[in-house]
Amino acid sequence: MNKTAIRTLQQYLAESGDYTGAIDGLRGPKTRAAVDAAMKRHVDKLPSGSDAWSERRLAVACLQLACHEKRIEVGAIDGLWGPQTDYAHEVLDTLLETGKKPPLWRDQQPLDANPNGWCHEAELEQTLGSPSRKPPLVVVPCPWPLALAWDPSTRPSGIGCHEQVAESLSRVLERVHDHYGNERLRELGLHLYGGCYNKRRKRGGSSWSTHAWGVAIDWDPARNRLKWGRDRARLARPEYEDWWRFWEEEGWVSLGRHRNFDWMHVQAARL
Structure with a gap:
């Protein structure tokens, strides 16, 4: 995840009440704690074995869950950053910034x-x-x-x-x-x-x-x-x-x- 994706995740976590830190694009202790809190609420949406995922993979999965919650097609909640997650993140970022999803440019x-x-x-x-x-x-x-x-x-x-x-x-x-x-x-x-x-x-x-x-x-x-x-x-x-x-x-x-x-x-x- 790059800083832009982490900022988007922080903004989502702030809106959900899990995060109170700066929107700075840094995956520090407050961001990690907010991800943990959000994931505990959605443990039923995670596949088996997710308890062994790295902090980075959990952060990606949390972003995927945010997209799913906002009705953005993101695919499996697997914590892996592929093309579909990358595009879904762009849509989520625009939605959080402007209040609406970007137009379907195609x-x-x-x-x-x-x-x-x-x-x-x-x-x-x-x-x-x-x-x-x-x-x-x-x-x-x-x-x-x-x-x-x-x-x-x-x-x-x-x-x-x-x-x-x-x-x-x-x-x-x-x-x-x-x-x-x-x-x-x-x-x-x-x-x-x-x-x-x-x-x-x-x-x-x-x-x-x-x-x-x-x-x-x-x-x-x-x-x-x-x-x-x-x-x-x-x-x-x-x-x-x-x-x-x-x-x-x-x-x-x-x-x-x-x-x-x-x-x-x-x-x-x-x-």
């Missing part, structure tokens, strides 16, 4: 709205002109304080984007701000601005980036790196569902949600 489909009639990537040069020339840019004020992701002491006042996407961007930003508020946006890292207009080719590709037309924006790039999938990218977490909904209702496209890489990136262009 069943999710990004919204396919396109109310602004954005063109496909392949049509950008025909529609907006050559990326070798600087596009007509407009600075859209951001209603919450931004910080440049690689230099947080720099505070952009807004986002410089192509004039054709400016009104849509403004609507998205207002809806995001109304929903989350400044404090929550900062907690989520959505104040970390990774840039919009950038005359360059796609990283790892030969075609022009949508950034070259000023119709794409990056957010919190350090925690949503180019090659990371939903197992690592912060913006793939359940707490960002509304964030993506606001973009998608305006027709903006998340590469992460469509292709499971480059979760930092959202663009006003169809794939």
Whole structure:
């Protein structure tokens, strides 16, 4: 069990009244005592021979019991950390943190709205002109304080984007701000601005980036790196569902949600 799993276990034990220590991810005497207390109440759910299990195996079994109690499919209560227990722990962690289980991401489909009639990537040069020339840019004020992701002491006042996407961007930003508020946006890292207009080719590709037309924006790039999938990218977490909904209702496209890489990136262009 890693520290994250131990913190989840401690939080569950605290809610059940067995643990009164710090939620610190350390399996110390108080955590061990709380596990023992919880396991004694559920001894009827344990297989024979469990009395000889190690402290670590008992802790894993206790976490499995917590998942079972919360109606999270976890498999056998055997104290062994396999793929099913690992996934069940992620579900339990989200449930304890947010009060609800994460959405079933395999069943999710990004919204396919396109109310602004954005063109496909392949049509950008025909529609907006050559990326070798600087596009007509407009600075859209951001209603919450931004910080440049690689230099947080720099505070952009807004986002410089192509004039054709400016009104849509403004609507998205207002809806995001109304929903989350400044404090929550900062907690989520959505104040970390990774840039919009950038005359360059796609990283790892030969075609022009949508950034070259000023119709794409990056957010919190350090925690949503180019090659990371939903197992690592912060913006793939359940707490960002509304964030993506606001973009998608305006027709903006998340590469992460469509292709499971480059979760930092959202663009006003169809794939």
